[in-house]
Amino acid sequence: MQFNEQKSIYLQIADYICDKILDGTWPDGQRIPSIRDMAVQLEVNPNTVTRTYTMLLDEGTLQNKRGIGYFTGDDARRMVLEKRRNQFVEQDLPALFKTMVTLDIGVGQVGELYMKYLEEQNHEDK
Template sequence: MKMPLDEGKLIYMQIADSIEDEVISGALNEKEQVYSTNQFAKLYGINPATAAKGINLLVEEGILFKKRGIGMFVAEGAKDRIVDKRKRIFVEEYITRLIHEARKLNITKEELLDIIRSYEGGDK
């Protein structure tokens, strides 16, 4: 589960993203327990409070839930919630910018779709 930390991104966000990635990939399933804050802290050599911040973010989003005295677990429907959230972010961060840049370059919708289709299946 350990991923390299990116100095350009907040560590607690990276912890949350890594848990989400594990859920999306199927490495973590609904009702499965995730690492504790202390396990994350030891794994990455970080403060447990930093790890807790990432985990608590996912609790607030309904991705994880706490079983008192036992630990944190993946919530039912977590994968769908993560995918929906990431699709929204993808549109906001990438597609909107892509469309604006295409307009500046006078790339038509049809040309843009042709470009996208040419990349489907890893052709380029």
């Protein structure tokens, strides 16, 4: 996996896991790869994965059954969705709007770029 340089790796792993939960790859209560497997797969240090799992455990996004492994939480999908929605509306959007004002970029232009984006995604999926 390719990691962004501007964000901690353990947080990027958390995003990766939440993506899987959101898109249905890992339904609520599903077992997820062990720390060791995940570390091998993502080519990172096991300590880094541990850090991610611990954080998501504290949030309730993951649960741990001793000696068996890690599982998604029983209400994981809803929680992730809500967390992201809050983050989006309260943090990301205001910052974005501020930039739009500074750069004098209107909603119209953003809308056009969005259409272009959706098109590109479609092409890639095919």
